[in-house]
Amino acid sequence: MSQHEQQPLDFDVVVVGAGPVGENVADRAHKAGLTVAIVEKHLVGGECSFYACSPSKALLRPIHATRASQRVQGSEGARLDPQGVLARRDAWINRLDDSGQVGWLDHVGITLLRGEGVLTGPRALEVDGRPVTARHAVVLATGTTPTVPPVPGLREAKPWTNREATTSRRIPDRLAVLGGGVVACELAQVYAALGSTVTVVEQAPGLLGRNEEFAGTAVKEALERDGVDVRVGTAAESVSRLGPTGEVTVHLEGGGTVVADELLVAVGRTPATKGLGVESVSGRLTDAGYVSVNARMEVEGVEGDRPWLYAVGDVNGIALLTHMGKYQARACGDLVGARAAGREPDADRTTPWADDLGAPQVVFTDPEVAAAGLTEAEAREHGLRIRVVDLPMDSAAGSGLQAEGYQGQARIVVDEDAGVLVGATFVGQDVAELVHAATVAIVGKVPLATLWHAVPSYPTMSEIWLRLLEEYGL
Incomplete structure (x- = not known):
């Protein structure tokens, strides 16, 4: 019997992609009593677990801890151990x-199909030529891959x-970074702290x-204090390398060069949809190549008597x-489970409507940038009548206890007609844990008059909430 004549493997649900998002939707569907297979061609755990969120934060945390200690009188003696930092990273990604x-998939009863x-x-x-069928649903969770732009010589x-x-287990003497987003800023700071001479090249006017804008400005100033050469408003015109492993030269538009031992490209992500076969079942892709979905994560354009993709x-x-992908996955898994059981899905539980409110995010640089909801510019683009309130983070008594001479800024964006928060941004040491309160306020549409009664503990950095509301006039 040839490979294509094999009897198909049959499951209730098949998930393509075993990163955290795929794992979440598979787990949710399995808990609904369905048989589930998950397809993965590389590592179970995906980009986030092995190449992005986990290792980058494992690298950054010792830097944060060391600097936090150095900023508190009486504990200024902490020093960074580069090899210890790399060892901690290795442990987090299990090499x-x-x-x-x-083992987790095996334990819970989800079938892994490698390929x-x-x-x-x-x-x-x-899956690598082996036929597989799904009685109820196929869920695509293949994520994205790093974008390498068509700059002459860059791929070569x-x-x-x-x-x-x-x-990497090696710290290059010189590192050039193309890009000025989250990945570029975080990793530029990592390698500068570990001993590299780092140059960042970003074609936009800021990071x-x-x-x-004040968040990008604060991170740029911090990188420069770390010795990073930050060049904004500058683009790479071409790239050349001496031999397979020799030094790299980035030729800049308008003249000038950056010479380094390694070049990091961090200019965005490309959807992993090539060869996935979405169009073969009439599914739609956006102009950028992402899978087009409706509010319930159903792929648009797919024909059939009931949704399945x-x-x-x-x-x-x-x-x-x-975290937003896992949120979508939980809703999708519950939706698939309800439909498979013939139940009317709970609309609130199976529609990830908070996507439209602006995703919470933390940039784990030093200083951290923690934001939720809309920026001032985005709120104005939405046509909202807003008021913006800005305060330095040292307005909260807790910030001075956190670090001597604490530096940072907080902003809230208020929808004046609705009387609710639509955006918040915090910049400073240890502000990451402030963002979830903002997320709750935004998603819950908590009136500012009610939020005033959410009393922050003293003396914590959360007191910044009270100061922002007082500045607003409550």
Whole structure:
């Protein structure tokens, strides 16, 4: 019997992609009593676990802890150990061994299919040529891959992406970074702290362009204090490399060069939809190549008597953040489970409507940038009548206890007609834990008059909430 004549493997649900998003939707569907297979061609745990969120934060945390100690009188003696930092990173990614995640799948009863999944028809796939069918649903959770732009010579220079930068066991003497977003800023700070001479090249006029402008300014100043050469408003015209592993030269538009031992490209992400077969079942892709979905994560354009194809996480392009993808996955898994059981789905539980409110996010640089909801510019683009309130973070008594000479800024964006918060941004040491309160207020549409009664504990940095509301006039 040839490979294509094999009897198909049959499951209730097949999930393509075993990153955190795929794992979440598979787990949710399995808990609904369905048989589930998950398809993965690389590591179970995906980009976030091995090449992005986990290793980058494992690298950054010792830097944060050391600097936090140095900023408190009486404990200024902390020093960074580069090899210890790398060892901690290795432990967090289990040295690129996914046996722990595979063991979890086995334990809960989800079947792992190793290989590349391709849609071949309604509720049908092939995994490395082996036919697989799904009685109820196929869920796409293939995520994204690093974008390498078509700069002459760039691909030939074999640059680092986030994968190489978060897993390297070598600290280059000189590192050039193309890009000015989250990955570029975080990893530039990591390598500068570990001993590299770092140059950042960003064609936009500032860093962290999707955040409030003051956040990008604060991170740029911090990188420069770390010795990073930050060049904004500058683009790479071409790239060349001496031999397979020699030095890399980035030729800049308008003249000038940056010479480094390694080049990190961190200019965005590309949806992992090539060869997935979405169009073969009439599914739609956006102009940027993301899978087009409706509010319930159903792939648009797919024909059939009932929905069966879904896409969650980065692959649909709604919010390229692991936590938002997992949120979509939980809703999708519950939806698939309800439909399979013949129940009317709970609309509130199976529609991830908070996507439209602005995703919470933390940039784990020093200072941290924590934001939720809309920026001032986005709120104005939405046509809202807003008021913006800004305060220095040292308005909260707790900030001075956190660090001597604490530096930072807070902003809230208020919808004046609704009397609710629609955006918040905090910049400073240890502000990451402030963002969830903002998220709750925004998603819950908590009136500011009610929020005033949410009394912050003294003396904590959360007191900034009280000061912001007082500045607003409450």
